[in-house]
Amino acid sequence: MPPKFKRHLNDDEVTGSVQSERRNLLExxxxxxxxxxxxxxxxxxxxxxxxxxxxxxxxVDEVIDVMQENITKVIERGERLDDxxxxxxxxxxxxxxxxxxxxxxxxxxxWRGCKMKAIVALVAVVLLLVIIVPIxxxxxx
Numbered sequence: 001m002p003p004k005f006k007r008h009l010n011d012d013e014v015t016g017s018v019q020s021e022r023r024n025l026l027e028x029x030x031x032x033x034x035x036x037x038x039x040x041x042x043x044x045x046x047x048x049x050x051x052x053x054x055x056x057x058x059x060v061d062e063v064i065d066v067m068q069e070n071i072t073k074v075i076e077r078g079e080r081l082d083d084x085x086x087x088x089x090x091x092x093x094x095x096x097x098x099x100x101x102x103x104x105x106x107x108x109x110x111w112r113g114c115k116m117k118a119i120v121a122l123v124a125v126v127l128l129l130v131i132i133v134p135i136x137x138x139x140x141x
């Protein structure tokens with residue numbers, strides 16, 4: 001408690017006031033429903049059935065715990081599925097890009113091959129012309 005309040009009140013007065021407030025809440029103008037929620041199922045009106053109610057409440061608490069764990073696991077699974085879906089989409093995009101690049105490279109290599117064939121054919125024609133033209137000119141004259 002801050003020192004300036006200790007000058008006016010001591011700890012017993014403060015604790016006593018909190019306890020009296022609680023007592024007022026529990027005793028004054030309270031109906032059965034409020035008693036159940038304020039005092040809980042272990043209130044005096046349950047008597048010998050109290051153990052059964054506690055047992056059922058324990059089972060309910062266990063089920064709640066299991067369900068909370070299940071919900072947590074489902075949420076984690078959903079997050080993992082989202083990550084997996086993102087990775088799958090990324091892999092699909094990469095595969096599409098690779099396929100497009102492979103097609104482009106294949107076309108480039110095909111044109112390069114065609115150019116090489118054309119150059120070889122041109123060289124062969126030039127060589128044949130160089131060899132055949134002098135021979136034809138020699139026999140023709």
